[in-house]
Amino acid sequence: MSINKKPIVLVASAALAAAGLYQFAYGATVEHQSTEGQSKIVLNKQEGSFPYRSNNYTMPEKAAGAIANRTIPSDYKKIGESGSLELYMANASLAIMVKNKESGYVWASTPNDADLQNAELNDEWQTAVKSPVLLEYYNDQEMLSTGNFLSLGGKVDGVEPIEQGVRVKLTFGTLNAGIALEVKIENDSLVVSIPSDSMWEKGVSKLASIQAYPFLGAVHKADIPGYLFIPDRSGALIRFSKAHSRFDEPYVGKIYGTDYTSDGNMNTGRTSVPVFGIVHGSGQNGVLGIVEDGRFNAKIVAYPSGLSTDFYWVAPKFEIRYGYFQPTSKSMGGYNTFQKDALKTDRQVRYKFLGGKEADYVGMAKTYRTYLQEKGELVKEKSTKSKADVPMQVRLLGGETEASAFGAKVVPMTTFNQAKTIVDSLEKNGITNLKTVLEGWNDGGLNGERPAEFPVESKLGGNAGLKDLKKYLEGKDIPVYLYNNYTVAFENSDLLNFKSDAVRAINNEINEFPFFGWGDSDFFSDIMARDISPGKSVEIAKDDAEEMKDLGVDGLALDITGSTLVSDYNKKHPFTREQTANAYRELAANFKNNLSELAVYQANDYLWKYTDTMFGMGSGASQYMYETDTIPFLQIVLHGYIDYFGWPSNSASSPREDTLRMIDYGQYPSYLLTHEPYWKLRDTPSVDLLTTQYTDLEQPIKETYKAVNQALGKVQDATIEARVVPDYGISAVKYSNGVEIVVNYTSSDYTYNEVSVKAKSFAVIGGE
Template identity: 45%
Template sequence: MAKRKQAVRIGLGLAAIALAGSIAHAFGQTPDSRGGPVPGAAPGEQEEQAFFRSNRFTMPEPARADVPKTTIGQGYARIGENAGLELYMDQTTYAIAVKNKATGYVWSSQPDSKTMRGEDLNEDWLNAMQSPFLFDYFQEGDATPASGNYRSQHGKALSAKPVPGGMDVTYALPDLGISLTVRTVLDDQGLVVSVPNDAIAEKGSGRLASVQPYPFLGSVRQADVPGYLFIPDGSGALIRFRDQQSRFDEPYVGEIYGSDVATTGFGFANAVSYPVFGIVHGAGQNALMGVVEQGKANAEIVAYPSGVNTNYYWVSPRFKIRSAYFQPTSQSMGGINTFTKARTEGDKSTRYVFLSGREADYAGMAAAYRAYLRRGGQLPERPAAAASDTDRDVPVEIDFLGGDVEPGLIGRHVLKLTSFEEAKAILEDLRKQGVTRVTAVLKGWNSGGLNGARPAKPSFAGELGGRSGFEALRDYAAAQGIALSLETDYTDLLKGSPRTNVRTDAARMITDRLVEYPFVSKFVSSLYKDLNGYFLRPQSALRLAKDDFGVFREDGLTSLALNGTGSTLFSDYGGKTPLTRTDAMGTYGKLLEEAGKQSLRLLVNRPNDYMLKGASAYLGMPLESSQFMYATDTVPFVEMVLHGVVDYYAKDANHQADPAEDVLRMIEYGAYPSFVITKEPSWKLQNTPSSDQFSTAYGDWAPEIKRRYDLANEALKPVQGAYMTGREVPEYGVVKVSYSNGAAVWVNYTGQDYRSGAVAVKARGFAVTGGGEP
């Protein structure tokens, strides 16, 4: 198991912050209009109900409060229009406003001037809120970025030219010698704000580091407007608007696709797989959803809760133009701090979709984002049977850990943990118990075991039974209708792999050093200090995948499980021409095409959005957010986008601290169960790189697999192939999830039975109501 899981880099401090946030919400330490004692609750209930106010869960929506009316201010002129919206621009400040024709509601990029004057803002923030864009910049010879905005830098508008649906405004920052154009247009789908790359000019001492066009679009002062920010953290999270708020030092920053290790090196990054965010002004009234379209490989989602610098809530993308990095100049790691000279590739643009009525909440955003992905051809084709077949049992993922390396008297050898014959016997035992639909994934099936050689060569470990043993397992699985996949990874490269050469196949950083990291964390084992990991160059990954896919098909396989390749993105500065992250996305897209040519299904672990099209299943679905202190709720946004589109599986159940809650969360989020299994007892893994898998023995887990499978069938079989269409929280700890076929799944996390009319949900239980065709 690659310890690129970043055991060190996750950061105990950040984990403590998240935990503190959860505890603070649980026990009312964060000021909240919904906090305080629970009226009428007994002492024991007080503690339980307080727990469900934690940001680990979703709060009930407060009673509907009308959103204050908004209007187009003086000095605005209409510059664009489509069937449902009108776009206006202030001819002096170049602020924009978007009016919904049906409701009359107006979204503005600039907070109300009267409110700002009463906020006691310092000059920098007052200027920022009235600027059409924020930016960071470098000065030549100085690698420390400085922050600025259009007004503070005495910006000037050089020109304002009408374009179809909107306006191009070219701005100059004379003190820095920088000019750029912001294009704002309405098309038939919504508002698009972009910064064309070829319209950026840098003729002075300044160099752009980042730019944020119209960052205050939809911003809210404290709880002047009811609602929340949506951020794509984990499964999804909300930051509700409040009148009282703690002071925070930093905003939320989600790096789309994680940090680019080839430029900035390894370090903690709050990675975002889906470049989407949103703002709600009154749930069920008005909402906007933003999607980063162009430049997303070099962008991050930034959300400021009230209490960070100002009393305003706001969220926007920040596009990276250049990055600071350390350039070593000696073997002793002496060097200089500098910044990238070339700008990041391509135009930068964000699309805003405006929602109203019942669609104006995070569930509506999920439906809108699913439609957006569908229009762009970014989702897999929905199988014909998935839309109507609710008679089949739901699947369970069984990951068999075949073999891994361990030290021996002479070098390392492969330790057998589950042979092919033993995997077949386990599958047969599950079938006899009534576990009839299994997605089986073989890990460590290859010569060298799981962590002996990466990327793995398509040859089967003799210690596990060799080719003949695998073929017997393959034929059994096919006869029983079991989906069998081999796990492979075209991202990690281990020195010594017979298929690759580190000097030519490993990605390089901008400093020309190899992208290198300790493959096994010291927190797992000190026996593998010499086992260094590298990143496989995307071109090499594509070459190897092409070769492998043909061999796998010849071996009678129809399915593979990709680990790492779908979720890790990096530049590569090796060779004559650097490969950008956008280029790498395209290369991985070709890898998906090659799998399609060979009719291979791909199960992808934590896929980024550009990998969804080729994913027949999503492995390792996140069922939680990071629980940062300023987040108030965790929501299943990703699940609401993908349910009914692609099967997805929860993280393995082997290491869950609260199995009862874990099952309920899995059911609520519509995820299928998964397990990591070995035939051998778990203690045998203690001297392998997989020693963090401390409970895997099938003999121990067989009853729990059967139990979870039966519960998942009872709850999720009636909603297979259906979209999630809504989600309600009638009481703390009680959730109702509605589906497109008329069914609803109710989950009760609390210790008391719940009843609503004819619906009864037992304590720590679930119920399914309704149903029909999707």
């Protein structure tokens, strides 16, 4: 397993002075503007729009004519209907069509005959595109192979009517195996499911994965304008294009991230929500897929045109069993094999069809937001935050461990008394709405022990000093969070017996990995970490909740645990990935009940119900070659429900760009600060931190906060309802209270609806 210790690498010279940092961040000219709602950030006008045509930004929508509709052939029979949808199935092929009754638009699971002829598919893909399911399986040589319903001698063993749909029993003759496929209309959604108890295997070959109706909504080249939506980090689009590069691999995003005990070190993408989507003509027709059952062992797979076929398509792939390498000796001898028992879980996808102005990525995000609301997983609390200044996260590094000839010792970077000084300094600069996170508060400092262990580090002030700081900040209405994680432990931890409490991988080996990366001192390069068994995580966290409650701290800042999800194959106390998620939900609920607030870094959506604040929110995608746009999908879902903050701005390579993106994405600022100069970290694992001393950052913090506060102050309680990109490097975000915020990333002034938006600046339109 590989976890970045902390993404706090400042891409700037270590010798950059405070004045130089300010110049770097905000340019040579800082002008006052008379227009209300305009920021002061005005920069060198030399860049042009070229940088904003990259996939790190969202592209403007091109005008498109009405999308031609497909007719429903006579051999398709209606099998389900609701107020807004009609569902049809072809008797012979089992292909389906879904008609949106309001718009009349028809979605099909199989491309039309003309597209199939033009696509020049080989025999394998000809059958795959026409099949209701695609499969991977382990053959009699235990090698992973691919096939589909038609190529594997598939036949229908029976069709049973169910409410607003059918249940079809499928047999794969070549494999001597079968499943039941259920297709129905439910609450104005198409629901496709494969019940776990319907799967059977009698042959030597064993099923490895399955995809049902993967070509639903597939588009041949760019015959239809639109895009695929994939949940890569904050969100990304793959626009349909006739001219593009040849790609080597599809997008594969493991829902909730890589499971290092089952997937090995394979990087399967970072996605915190189980969704995907397709648009046929922005503002005309769209569909959002939500992976419900089986999502903990599923991937979102998206193929651009030019990779295997000429079609753009996206679908979930459900794992049925995992393959792995089983070592038989210490010299790495062994063999490849696979799980003998299939994962016991139902598999289900819900499709929600969007029309008109809701048929775009914003409509998808709003649809998912409503879905979570209805399930009680996203709760909006009553608040009047929009009448106050926006919050800012202040991460205060307390103690860090230092290498020396006589062993490790603690370097105090910010004592509890010094923390008061930093807060006072921010307050003098008009920043009073703070969320203060104490990192390295524990015995041994930040990287002396993980998880952080009590008692409180004496060099920082001990328990008495922490209580005094809490009392001091309480008078200023500033909450204090203690930073910790309950997923990763160092080998020196006193909290665990690693033989029994460490997670074991699928091959029964303890899941062990080096915690520190290339930027760290050689002294720390051999420190190994292990994942903690989920049951033990809950136990440790319960003890900590009591300690924190006694100390009077306001909340926990939970790192790693919210974004990392692994199985545990320990035979004495095994955990499936879903069981691990439920254990973490229990852990979060306990903190929520014992403390005032719970903040989670990069939380996966199964923890959103318990999350008051989200830290470390990503505001970008992976920028794979086939991605054409980065979008704020997660931010649109969450704004107005959970306050979210990015990574510290003093780690940004382009601080002014970072500030504008915060405003565009509705994100609040964060800084990692110390009282002592950063050079004192030179012999610690935090050697990669630069420019953390608060006195060096006072001016940049003041300017960044002022700009973000001016932009987002009126919309803290509001939800994002629309986002348009009228031109390259320009975005306009409309909120539920009528406020519209226009961001101009470019080097030239821009006029939006008769409002002039300065270069490298923003404008706030509307509101009280």
